[in-house]
Amino acid sequence: MSQTNPQPPVDYELQGDQMPDLHDESRRLMTICNACRYCEGFCGVFPAMMRQKTFTDQDLDYLANLCHGCNGCYYACQYAPPHEFAVNIPQTFARLRADTYRRYTWPSCLSGLFQKNGTLVSVLLALGIGLLLVLVNLFNPPEVVHGEHAGNFYAVIPHNVMAWSFGGVFMYAVGVLLFGFWRFRRDTAPGKPETPLSVAGATHDAMVMKYMGGGGVGGKMDGCNYPDESFSQIRRVFHQLTFWGFLLCFAATSVATIYHYVFGWEAPYDYNSLPVLLGTVGGIGLLIGPVGLIYLKHVADPNTQVGAQRGMDTGFLALLFLVSLTGLALLAWRETGYMGTLLAIHLGTVLALFLTLPYGKFVHAIYRYAALLRNRREQKS
Amino acid sequence: MAAAITARERGVKVLVLEAAPKDFRGGNTRHVRNIRYAHPAATDFVTGAYPVDEYYDDLLRVTQGNTDKELSRFLIEKSEDSADWMQAHGVKFQPPLSGTIGLDRTNAFFKGGGKQLLNAYYTVADDLGIDCRYEAEVVDMKIEDGVFTAARVKYQGAEHIVEARAIVIAAGGFQADTEWLKEGWGEAAEGFLIRGTGYNKGRMLRVLMDHGAQTAADADQCHAIAIDARSPKCDGGIATRVDCVIYSIMVNRQAQRFYDEGEDIWPKRYAIWGRLLAKQEDQIAYGIVDAKVNDLFMPSMYPPLKSDTIRGLAEQLELDPEALEKTVADYNAACRQGDNKDKEFTPGVLDGLSTEGLEPAKTNWAQPIDTPPYYGYPLKTGITFTYLGVKVDKEARVQFEGQGGRSVPAANIFAAGEVMSGNILGQGYAGGVGMAIGNVFGRVAGEGAARHVSN
Ligand SMILES: Cc1cc2nc3c(=O)[nH]c(=O)nc-3n(C[C@H](O)[C@H](O)[C@H](O)COP(=O)(O)OP(=O)(O)OC[C@H]3O[C@@H](n4cnc5c(N)ncnc54)[C@H](O)[C@@H]3O)c2cc1C
Ligand code: HEM
Ligand code: SF4
Numbered sequence: 001m002s003q004t005n006p007q008p009p010v011d012y013e014l015q016g017d018q019m020p021d022l023h024d025e026s027r028r029l030m031t032i033c034n035a036c037r038y039c040e041g042f043c044g045v046f047p048a049m050m051r052q053k054t055f056t057d058q059d060l061d062y063l064a065n066l067c068h069g070c071n072g073c074y075y076a077c078q079y080a081p082p083h084e085f086a087v088n089i090p091q092t093f094a095r096l097r098a099d100t101y102r103r104y105t106w107p108s109c110l111s112g113l114f115q116k117n118g119t120l121v122s123v124l125l126a127l128g129i130g131l132l133l134v135l136v137n138l139f140n141p142p143e144v145v146h147g148e149h150a151g152n153f154y155a156v157i158p159h160n161v162m163a164w165s166f167g168g169v170f171m172y173a174v175g176v177l178l179f180g181f182w183r184f185r186r187d188t189a190p191g192k193p194e195t196p197l198s199v200a201g202a203t204h205d206a207m208v209m210k211y212m213g214g215g216g217v218g219g220k221m222d223g224c225n226y227p228d229e230s231f232s233q234i235r236r237v238f239h240q241l242t243f244w245g246f247l248l249c250f251a252a253t254s255v256a257t258i259y260h261y262v263f264g265w266e267a268p269y270d271y272n273s274l275p276v277l278l279g280t281v282g283g284i285g286l287l288i289g290p291v292g293l294i295y296l297k298h299v300a301d302p303n304t305q306v307g308a309q310r311g312m313d314t315g316f317l318a319l320l321f322l323v324s325l326t327g328l329a330l331l332a333w334r335e336t337g338y339m340g341t342l343l344a345i346h347l348g349t350v351l352a353l354f355l356t357l358p359y360g361k362f363v364h365a366i367y368r369y370a371a372l373l374r375n376r377r378e379q380k381s
Numbered sequence: 382m383a384a385a386i387t388a389r390e391r392g393v394k395v396l397v398l399e400a401a402p403k404d405f406r407g408g409n410t411r412h413v414r415n416i417r418y419a420h421p422a423a424t425d426f427v428t429g430a431y432p433v434d435e436y437y438d439d440l441l442r443v444t445q446g447n448t449d450k451e452l453s454r455f456l457i458e459k460s461e462d463s464a465d466w467m468q469a470h471g472v473k474f475q476p477p478l479s480g481t482i483g484l485d486r487t488n489a490f491f492k493g494g495g496k497q498l499l500n501a502y503y504t505v506a507d508d509l510g511i512d513c514r515y516e517a518e519v520v521d522m523k524i525e526d527g528v529f530t531a532a533r534v535k536y537q538g539a540e541h542i543v544e545a546r547a548i549v550i551a552a553g554g555f556q557a558d559t560e561w562l563k564e565g566w567g568e569a570a571e572g573f574l575i576r577g578t579g580y581n582k583g584r585m586l587r588v589l590m591d592h593g594a595q596t597a598a599d600a601d602q603c604h605a606i607a608i609d610a611r612s613p614k615c616d617g618g619i620a621t622r623v624d625c626v627i628y629s630i631m632v633n634r635q636a637q638r639f640y641d642e643g644e645d646i647w648p649k650r651y652a653i654w655g656r657l658l659a660k661q662e663d664q665i666a667y668g669i670v671d672a673k674v675n676d677l678f679m680p681s682m683y684p685p686l687k688s689d690t691i692r693g694l695a696e697q698l699e700l701d702p703e704a705l706e707k708t709v710a711d712y713n714a715a716c717r718q719g720d721n722k723d724k725e726f727t728p729g730v731l732d733g734l735s736t737e738g739l740e741p742a743k744t745n746w747a748q749p750i751d752t753p754p755y756y757g758y759p760l761k762t763g764i765t766f767t768y769l770g771v772k773v774d775k776e777a778r779v780q781f782e783g784q785g786g787r788s789v790p791a792a793n794i795f796a797a798g799e800v801m802s803g804n805i806l807g808q809g810y811a812g813g814v815g816m817a818i819g820n821v822f823g824r825v826a827g828e829g830a831a832r833h834v835s836n
């Protein structure tokens with residue numbers, strides 16, 4: 001009569017992502033939570049869980065990507081380890097999330113890139129910078145590389161070369177990401193069309209980072225339990241700086257592209273032009289946000305974290321920071337003889353960022369957005 | 382903790398002795414979900430007013446008048462600022478959500494449950510400079526003529542004598558002491574599961590009783606429900622409850638029914654099933670449902686046993702297959718007879734769909750069990766907490782037996798929570814009263830102790 005017992009099926013201390021059947025473990029936890037439901041006030045996961053009685057693997061992938069790792073349900077859980085039920089949602093879901101990243105990447109033979117991701121990022125970063133420096137010096141005589149060009153990048157790297165190579169890598173990254181999004185959505189929410197409301201709702205939830213705020217009464221956010229047990233908004237603040245910083249830098253590049261192709265206005269742009277302003281503000285966000293997040297990660301309670309994923313998180317954070325730092329440096333010294341070298345270094349970091357975009361932490365954004373969409377859609381019904 | 386914080390805020394030195402390790406601190410409070418408190422209007426977390434008089438009437442009804450009426454009224458009036466006090470001490474509530482249906486007007490729900498509440502209290506305690514010691518079990522107290530002078534404490538492998546000018550006892554009931562439970566329940570107590578902490582063994586209650594403290598409520602009075610038989614002996618908490626009863630037939634080890642499963646809507650009769658099961662062989666019974674109704678109640682933590690035939694289910698449940706087949710057949714034959722032919726089966730409300738000529742009858746939701754697969758939920762008595770406790774007054778002072786049976790309040794011994802719940806709960810229960818007793822008398826006790834020490 002004791003067929004299914006509530007004990008964790010495997011050694012709880014098992015490190016890394018190698019935990020055998022993450023779906024089984026997640027299902028075990030969701031079954032306990034669904035009979036308890038004390039945490040329904042924290043985030044979207046528990047109300048979403050309560051809409052069903054049994055959980056397919058796809059449901060669990062969805063719930064894991066809906067979890068924002070606020071840790072509210074870990075510190076509040078009367079069944080958290082060392083209790084024999086050993087309920088630890090944030091850690092288990094973090095593992096399952098990383099697992100979805102691997103399963104939904106394309107081509108699947110590259111899924112291994114999510115392991116030792118920090119190393120991958122560092123290597124590509126070094127290669128990217130090295131490659132650009134070599135190319136710049138190979139195709140230009142020293143007086144051009146080290147000359148002053150009044151901020152004109154295209155004197156060192158012709159515009160067409162820059163646009164086509166980086167555009168190409170970027171389009172590849174976007175293609176892989178969109179394909180992952182489409183497959184994830186197809187599996188976790190088959191045949192369900194989005195509505196204007198679901199899109200608006202999910203976009204809102206992403207923009208304000210709703211579930212990173214911790215639930216609360218009267219529309220207030222009590223804060224999440226990261227990096228430790230006390231309630232705080234600090235992770236949300238740093239993530240918002242990173243998130244909006246990234247979007248602003250992206251917007252800066254987009255505006256510049258429009259300037260170039262639509263209006264025929266060529267770089268360099270003024271310090272008070274739109275692309276430079278967007279890039280500077282975004283860049284500052286991308287300096288502060290990642291540093292803050294790296295610091296928080298450093299002091300975070302290990303019980304809620306997955307040690308093996310540190311590399312992936314930190315690698316991406318470091319990369320964002322470096323892209324921004326080198327970009328701002330380039331802006332500051334663009335009228336000097338360092339411009340050529342700084343440009344090569346900056347573009348090297350950007351190359352590494354683009355190449356690892358679909359094979360690193362960035363992918364969380366697309367699966368999370370898909371999860372937020374399904375959450376909003378089901379909330380409506 | 383409410384007592385410790387209140388006393389410390391009045392400037393006295395406080396030491397908290399907790400028998401459990403840090404991870405399991407806070408006893409049954411770790412498992413709670415809500416508090417029933419009086420309030421004049423809706424707030425962000427309750428949907429409407431719950432006036433003192435209504436609360437009082439509810440309490441009289443559930444206890445059938447078996448309560449100290451003056452003290453109950455005092456409790457309810459004092460509960461009016463419980464939620465404010467809790468919020469001021471870091472406790473977070475959640476808005477009325479789907480899972481709170483039925484209690485969303487009268488009870489405030491803690492976001493994340495009791496452990497979050499305790500975490501908040503311990504953080505405040507730490508900030509206030511309260512000394513909290515874990516794995517520190519009080520084993521005895523020195524009491525002379527109703528005056529407490531020192532406690533004997535087991536801590537880090539040694540016994541210590543802790544002297545203090547006042548003591549507040551908030552050490553819970555005695556539900557985790559099976560031998561004591563037997564005084565009220567006989568051998569049946571062996572089969573009980575303890576829903577909450579395994580540290581509430583009633584040691585403090587016993588010491589007080591030995592020193593002549595007066596008591597309230599009987600030894601067999603308690604809150605007990607039906608929980609999954611596969612739950613751990615202790616500390617399984619809320620997740621082990623099973624809500625199948627009203628849509629099922631409940632059979633015992635002999636595969637016989639023994640009570641009207643459809644007496645009233647769930648969870649109104651939730652708490653009688655613990656006592657009903659206690660009277661069955663091995664304190665166990667089995668809820669049998671079919672595929673038609675298995676999705677109508679809260680999912681259970683342990684999956685039910687499942688079979689395409691009643692016989693198969695009986696084998697899995699280790700019941701006599703013939704007996705179970707006969708019970709189900711008799712029950713099915715008694716369904717949908719006479720007046721009941723055309724009544725509609727309606728979940729959630731008393732639909733009046735009852736059996737005809739069956740003993741005991743099932744008076745609502747009685748429809749045949751005929752759609753495989755069939756599911757079986759093994760259930761046992763799960764005891765929440767015991768009511769027998771020390772008598773107290775409005776200052777939460779423990780009452781000792783004086784000359785001629787008079788009550789004499791102790792000068793410096795206070796009690797709060799389960800250990801004195803019998804004053805309020807002679808029998809019966811209404812969800813959320815436990816926390817009200819703990820919070821109100823905790824604060825009163827802390828205040829009294831601080832006053833005594835300062836004088
Ligand atoms: C599963 C479950 C759900 C519940 N849900 C609710 C609810 O939603 N609402 C509600 O109002 N009530 C609920 N209750 C009842 C509620 O838990 C109790 O009424 C209330 O928590 C009692 O608080 P207390 O402080 O008296 O006891 P406890 O919270 O049990 O605290 C007693 C403490 O004393 C310690 N202790 C015991 N003996 C000693 C000793 N000798 N030395 C040192 N320390 C000792 C214990 O370790 C424990 O920490 C629930 C109970 C359970 C089991
Ligand atoms: C749909 C939009 C997004 C959502 C809902 C979202 C949500 C989250 C959440 C919940 C986390 C913490 C848990 C985890 O590590 O997975 C996180 C981490 C992170 N996010 Fe996002 N994010 C979004 C978009 C972005 C974007 C666009 C960026 C910037 C490029 C970004 C950068 C990061 C970084 C660097 C981390 C790691 C932080 C850490 O490890 O502490 N996110 N995100
Ligand atoms: S995390 Fe723990 S407290 Fe929260 S719903 Fe799940 S089992 Fe209940």
Ligand code: SF4
Pocket residue numbers: 039042043044045046066067068069070071072073074089090211
């Ligand atoms: S960690 Fe936070 S976001 Fe994730 S399930 Fe728990 S409460 Fe929700």
